[in-house]
Amino acid sequence: MMDLVFDVDIYVLQTLYALRDLAATHLFIVVSEFGSSVTIFGLMVVVGLWLVVRKRVADAAGLAIAVCGSGATVLVLKYLVSRARPDIMYQAYTEGPFYSFPSAHATLSMALYGYLAYLLMQTEPILRRRILIILLPMLALLVAFSRLYLGVHYLSDVVGGIAIGLVFNWIGTQVRLRLLK
Numbered sequence: 001m002m003d004l005v006f007d008v009d010i011y012v013l014q015t016l017y018a019l020r021d022l023a024a025t026h027l028f029i030v031v032s033e034f035g036s037s038v039t040i041f042g043l044m045v046v047v048g049l050w051l052v053v054r055k056r057v058a059d060a061a062g063l064a065i066a067v068c069g070s071g072a073t074v075l076v077l078k079y080l081v082s083r084a085r086p087d088i089m090y091q092a093y094t095e096g097p098f099y100s101f102p103s104a105h106a107t108l109s110m111a112l113y114g115y116l117a118y119l120l121m122q123t124e125p126i127l128r129r130r131i132l133i134i135l136l137p138m139l140a141l142l143v144a145f146s147r148l149y150l151g152v153h154y155l156s157d158v159v160g161g162i163a164i165g166l167v168f169n170w171i172g173t174q175v176r177l178r179l180l181k
Contacts, residue, residue, distance in 0.1 A: 008155060009155050009156050013155075028149045029092070029093065031142050031143060034109065035105030035140075040111075040112050043112060051063065058176045058180045061179055063119070066112070066115040066169050067112050067168075069111075069168045070165050070167075070168035071104070073168070077101065077164075078101065083157070085152060092152070102157055102161040103153045106143065106147060106165065109144065109165065110140045110161070110164075111165040111169060112140075113136040114137055114166065114169040115173070116136055117137055118169065118172075120136070140162075144158045
């Protein structure tokens with residue numbers, strides 16, 4: 001089974017490398033920044049403070065659990081798995097010294113933007129709700145894809161990251177709902 005995963009990882013890596021062009025590379029570098037730790041945690045703090053000021057403490061707590069919990073899980077798994085990043089020849093730019101699995105960008109994006117979509121679905125009018133439920137998770141998926149396109153992660157890194165982000169979204173929503181009772 002692991003051989004199949006590795007084969008698919010290499011196939012996707014090589015295919016996207018062969019299709020890469022300069023304009024798309026620049027675009028996906030920008031998209032990737034929407035999933036950087038600085039961006040994600042910065043947005044989490046700003047939104048969290050805004051929620052607290054609005055006396056929406058349960059919403060802020062769920063947000064903190066979703067983002068911080070997923071971030072902590074990524075750090076632990078990176079060191080436990082210790083998977084090397086794709087070879088430097090595939091990377092559109094040199095990524096930091098951290099390990100590859102799971103993708104922190106994919107995880108944190110899904111945790112933040114997914115949880116924000118959930119919150120907005122609870123409070124916004126129906127038309128905005130439909131738009132936001134598509135746009136925010138779409139941003140998270142674009143960030144995840146950017147990591148593949150830029151050659152700094154394997155497909156399994158990104159899929160694992162998305163899964164972790166979704167799990168912590170669920171945990172964050174459960175914390176929110178319990179605090180609202």
